Amino acid sequence: MWxxxxxxxxxxxxxxxxxxxxxxxxxxxxxxxxxxHFEFGVMAALSRQxxxxxxxxxxxxxxxxxxxxxxxxxxxxxxQGWVRRVSGARGRATNAELTDKGYKKLMEVGPIxxxxxxxxxxxxxxxxxxxxxxxxxxxxNAGLIPETNLGPLARRTRASALRRSS
Amino acid sequence: MWxxxxxxxxxxxxxxxxxxxxxxxxxxxxxxxxxxHFEFGVMAALSRQxxxxxxxxxxxxxxxxxxxxxxxxxxxxxxQGWVRRVSGARGRATNAELTDKGYKKLMEVGPIxxxxxxxxxxxxxxxxxxxxxxxxxxxxNAGLIPETNLGPLARRTRASALRRSS
DNA sequence: CGGAATAAGTTGACGTTTCAACCTATTCAG
DNA sequence: CTGAATAGGTTGAAACGTCAACTTATTCCG
Numbered sequence: 001m002w003x004x005x006x007x008x009x010x011x012x013x014x015x016x017x018x019x020x021x022x023x024x025x026x027x028x029x030x031x032x033x034x035x036x037h038f039e040f041g042v043m044a045a046l047s048r049q050x051x052x053x054x055x056x057x058x059x060x061x062x063x064x065x066x067x068x069x070x071x072x073x074x075x076x077x078x079x080q081g082w083v084r085r086v087s088g089a090r091g092r093a094t095n096a097e098l099t100d101k102g103y104k105k106l107m108e109v110g111p112i113x114x115x116x117x118x119x120x121x122x123x124x125x126x127x128x129x130x131x132x133x134x135x136x137x138x139x140x141n142a143g144l145i146p147e148t149n150l151g152p153l154a155r156r157t158r159a160s161a162l163r164r165s166s
Numbered sequence: 167m168w169x170x171x172x173x174x175x176x177x178x179x180x181x182x183x184x185x186x187x188x189x190x191x192x193x194x195x196x197x198x199x200x201x202x203h204f205e206f207g208v209m210a211a212l213s214r215q216x217x218x219x220x221x222x223x224x225x226x227x228x229x230x231x232x233x234x235x236x237x238x239x240x241x242x243x244x245x246q247g248w249v250r251r252v253s254g255a256r257g258r259a260t261n262a263e264l265t266d267k268g269y270k271k272l273m274e275v276g277p278i279x280x281x282x283x284x285x286x287x288x289x290x291x292x293x294x295x296x297x298x299x300x301x302x303x304x305x306x307n308a309g310l311i312p313e314t315n316l317g318p319l320a321r322r323t324r325a326s327a328l329r330r331s332s
Numbered sequence: 333c334g335g336a337a338t339a340a341g342t343t344g345a346c347g348t349t350t351c352a353a354c355c356t357a358t359t360c361a362g
Numbered sequence: 363c364t365g366a367a368t369a370g371g372t373t374g375a376a377a378c379g380t381c382a383a384c385t386t387a388t389t390c391c392g
Binding site: 002003006007009010011013014015016017018019020021022024041064065110111114115117118119120121122123124125127129130131132133134135136137138139140141142143144145 | 287304
């Protein structure tokens with residue numbers, strides 16, 4: 001219906017993967033750790049930052065989510081005592097910081113989760129496959145990353161261009 | 167944290183792809199056609215069936231969704247007049263059938279949607295990439311497809327085995 | 333044949349995501 | 363310096379997905 005056969009077949013497979021895989025991971029984390037895959041991702045991202053903290057807008061980029069979503073998620077994680085909000089020294093910035101309790105939880109959940117990732121992904125693929133997967137997804141992402149990554153200058157330019165043209 | 171470097175990098179990219187890509191497609195379809203990507207998938211699947219109808223349980227497999235989700239979605243699509251429920255000749259089976267209105271809508275939306283798919287996916291990749299993508303996702307799916315696909319015999323056997331062992 | 337187990341579907345409640353509206357600190361242009 | 367625009371964030375409502383409970387038809391087994 002506007003894709004050739006080769007593309008159509010690839011598309012069906014890709015579709016199935018990105019429907020089934022997140023569902024599988026979400027479901028396992030939910031059952032065995034009481035958190036969503038997204039929440040896990042946020043906490044894992046925080047754990048790798050100096051001071052285990054990050055400003056929400058940056059967290060949004062790292063976790064591939066909207067600012068609104070991040071705000072909600074951080075609220076939930078705060079309720080669990082795994083994360084705490086720390087208003088940044090300057091301006092309206094808000095930082096999310098992983099608490100000790102959160103860090104402990106993460107250390108506990110990590111192995112469980114990654115065992116599942118290994119089972120579902122890396123055990124199934126050869127090292128070759130992994131290399132290809134990395135290469136191809138990396139290409140796809142380049143086209144998917146929103147204009148955020150044009151850098152401040154390009155963004156500013158683009159913004160005024162839009163303004164002028166309206 | 168339990169993945170080696172190569173795997174970790176691949177994992178981050180894969181994660182970003184299957185977060186960003188569905189989000190992008192969903193958002194475009196929602197804006198320009200007032201339907202979700204999943205709904206589109208369901209209607210597209212129906213359109214390829216003889217009589218443009220399919221039993222819900224089969225639709226669930228084709229669309230990679232739970233039966234419950236399908237039931238809800240079909241209700242929504244029914245409200246739009248794009249799909250109608252037809253109780254199967256035999257038994258408790260329920261079929262979903264694409265209406266003419268639904269077909270028309272689909273024909274209208276299809277090109278718009280696939281243009282976006284092309285833009286985000288196939289324009290970015292070489293034919294080589296597409297081949298690899300198909301190959302790797304197909305492998306992943308093999309491990310992801312739930313036990314549904316063991317086939318009726320294996321399923322029955324497995325079921326009684328479980329029963330006996332409890 | 334008769335009851336237990338199972339398959340197919342529906343439903344309602346609950347939690348999550350998205351979207352739009354909003355707020356307020358900061359920056360920029362004139 | 364002042365007002366407009368923008369960046370960062372929050373919030374509430376509506377839409378959506380998941381889960382568990384439930385219903386009814388069918389099949390299996392003794």
